[in-house]
Amino acid sequence: MVRGLYTSASGMLVAQQLADTVANNLANVNTNGFKQTLLEIQSAPTLDVYRLQTDPGPRTGKNALPGVPVAAPVGQLGTGAWVYDTPETFSQGPLQATGNPYDLALGGTNAFFNVQTPQGVRYTRDGQFTVNPNGNLVTMDGNFVLGQNGPIQVQQQQGAVTVGPDGTVSQNGITIDRLALTRFNNIVDLRKQGNNLFVDTGNAQPQATAGATVIQGSLEKSNSNVVRSMVDLIVAERWFDSNSKSVKMQDQATQLAIQDVGTTA
Known part of the structure; x- marks a missing residue:
């Protein structure tokens, strides 16, 4: 029981x-x-269940003992x-066009934005970014969005910011940086850490990604x-x-x- x-x-x-x-x-x-x-x-693991009963049939062999009950299988017990x-x-979530130049989406499944948090570099698919008073491109929680040369910084009053399909960030035709994007050989070893961030457990094998498509003015929704x-x-x-x-x-x-x-x- x-x-x-x-x-x-x-x-x-x-x-x-x-x-x-x-x-x-x-x-x-x-x-x-x-x-x-x-x-x-x-x-x-299941348990094999047996019932003791007297064998009515003939029994032969060295263990044959007439009248001694034998264990008859009943079934298995979970x-x-x-x-x-x-x-x-x-899997890729649906894309929604917003028209906001700071909203970015990633095409494909194995690519992530890199963001700097107080706990270190983390990864996200949430591309709803904004610019803080210092001109840094940040997440909605204030974490810095990283480029190849560190946190990306723009001049808010110096013209429109464009982001190319390869992640190149430009302003007034001048290249500022390129988004740091990461892919993982073992993506299943990423784990959620809250605030839509992922952390490498140590076995995900991160690598700088090439060929990921960045879509400006769109957001990837939940899958x-x-x-x-x-x-x-x-x-x-x-x-x-x-x-x-x-x-x-x-x-x-x-x-x-x-x-x-x-x-x-």
Whole structure:
């Protein structure tokens, strides 16, 4: 009975984490450059269940002992599940034209803007940038957008800023810098760090990218699939409910067993 409680409880924990993950995906459906998170669920090892019974048929061999019960297979017993991993899906989100010269989108999936944060260089697909009072190109959180020569700086009153498809930033026909863009050989090893930023866990193998297409005046929207998320939310609710009922039933069975022992004693 105790094993059954743990098995059902593990199912409730998985269902709760699935619901939390899906809710976060839905909450960020309008977040620029957001990449939805998936859950990889792993089943715990199963147990082989046997039943002792008397073998009615003839038995031969060195272990043949007439009248001695034998173990007959009944089936397998599940022992629960756990969340194995929570990878992001890096598929391209839809592009939306804004006309804002500081809004930038990246074509393709394996390229990221480099931004300087207090914790170090981080990576993002959110290209909604602006210019701070010092002329630095920054994210909406104030982090510096990096070029090949460091933080990109423009002269706000010196004409329009243009960004070419290769990331070259120019003003009045004069090249200022080129956006620092990074691709990863093992993109699945990137992890979210909040504020739409990604961090290399140490195995993503970052490399300076060439050939990434920068689209000025557009933003990449979230790649969250609303329909799938709603279905997953219903599934998580049903998982949690069924496992919760199982826990209650096993708890009641345990109470009855304790009462019977007390009565017998």
